[in-house]
Amino acid sequence: MLNGISINMYIMLSAVLFIIGAVGVMARRNSIILFMCIELMLNAVNLLLVAFSTLHVDAKGQVFVFFVMAVAAAEVAVGLAILSMIYRNMKTIDIDELSKLKH
Amino acid sequence: MLGYTITQWLFGILSFLAIMFALMVVFTRNPINSVLYLVLTFFCIAGHYLLLNAQFLAVVHIVVYAGAIMVLFLFVIMLMNLNQDTEPQKTVISKVVAAIAGGLLLFVMVGALRGSEQLQIKQYGHSDIGLVKNLGNVLFHDFLFPFEIASVLLLAAMVGAIMIGKKEIK
Numbered sequence: 001m002l003n004g005i006s007i008n009m010y011i012m013l014s015a016v017l018f019i020i021g022a023v024g025v026m027a028r029r030n031s032i033i034l035f036m037c038i039e040l041m042l043n044a045v046n047l048l049l050v051a052f053s054t055l056h057v058d059a060k061g062q063v064f065v066f067f068v069m070a071v072a073a074a075e076v077a078v079g080l081a082i083l084s085m086i087y088r089n090m091k092t093i094d095i096d097e098l099s100k101l102k103h
Numbered sequence: 104m105l106g107y108t109i110t111q112w113l114f115g116i117l118s119f120l121a122i123m124f125a126l127m128v129v130f131t132r133n134p135i136n137s138v139l140y141l142v143l144t145f146f147c148i149a150g151h152y153l154l155l156n157a158q159f160l161a162v163v164h165i166v167v168y169a170g171a172i173m174v175l176f177l178f179v180i181m182l183m184n185l186n187q188d189t190e191p192q193k194t195v196i197s198k199v200v201a202a203i204a205g206g207l208l209l210f211v212m213v214g215a216l217r218g219s220e221q222l223q224i225k226q227y228g229h230s231d232i233g234l235v236k237n238l239g240n241v242l243f244h245d246f247l248f249p250f251e252i253a254s255v256l257l258l259a260a261m262v263g264a265i266m267i268g269k270k271e272i273k
Binding site: 004005008009011012013015016017018019020021022023024026027028029030032033035036037039040043046047050051053054057058059060062063065066067069070071072073074075076077078080081082083084085087093094096097 | 108110111114118121122125126128129134137138141144145148151152154155156157159160163164167168171172175176179180182183185190191192193197198200201202204205208209212213216232233237238240241242245246249253256257259260261263264265267268
């Protein structure tokens with residue numbers, strides 16, 4: 001129990017947030033929204049890491065969250081640069097139109 | 104109040120808001136609104152961090168995600184001039200399939216994680232491990248090398264983003 005809240009509640013909350021992000025990746029075609037849904041999934045994992053870090057009274061989990069944030073920031077910077085380059089060349093960021101590698 | 108403590112009420116309200124805002128991120132048509140709902144979701148998650156005694160991470164989360172990453176998203180969306188009219192939509196059938204696949208994934212996850220209440224717990228109670236002092240101690244003693252590597256990663260990402268985003272490479 002964390003302040004009277006069972007760890008199961010945190011597990012379920014993280015699972016639901018993760019699934020919402022996964023459904024967003026499957027259901028949307030705008031690649032920027034896809035990136036945002038990936039951020040949502042990363043945050044669900046971060047929340048669970050912090051919950052278990054507090055449960056086990058171990059600061060290592062929170063340090064991992066710190067690193068996940070750093071990697072997420074790097075990923076977003078490079079990803080958005082690639083997206084703006086794609087938009088400049090193809091005038092679209094529709095994920096279903098970007099199928100050149102398929103053929 | 105109905106046998107629940109204030110913390111439990113806060114947890115319930117924050118969870119409800121986080122899930123609602125996350126759903127709005129996925130189901131809003133206008134990309135700008137999606138970004139703003141995602142910022143609200145991040146604030147709810149920062150509230151959860153505060154409830155979990157991770158004060159430093161709560162502040163860093165707001166500064167990094169709401170302050171830096173989402174502003175980057177907003178800038179890119181405004182540069183591309185995206186709005187509701189240009190928003191591509193998937194067909195209804197693929198949306199239904201996505202919802203069914205997500206529901207099944209949730210079913211599997213809940214089923215797999217159901218037995219976790221038997222986890223062995225070392226220690227109960229309050230702690231101050233989330234404060235800057237303790238977190239910095241761990242970060243700069245046990246994780247010094249990964250910390251330095253992370254700085255190199257950020258530098259590489261910065262250089263890479265500038266190189267990719269340049270108008271023309273000659």
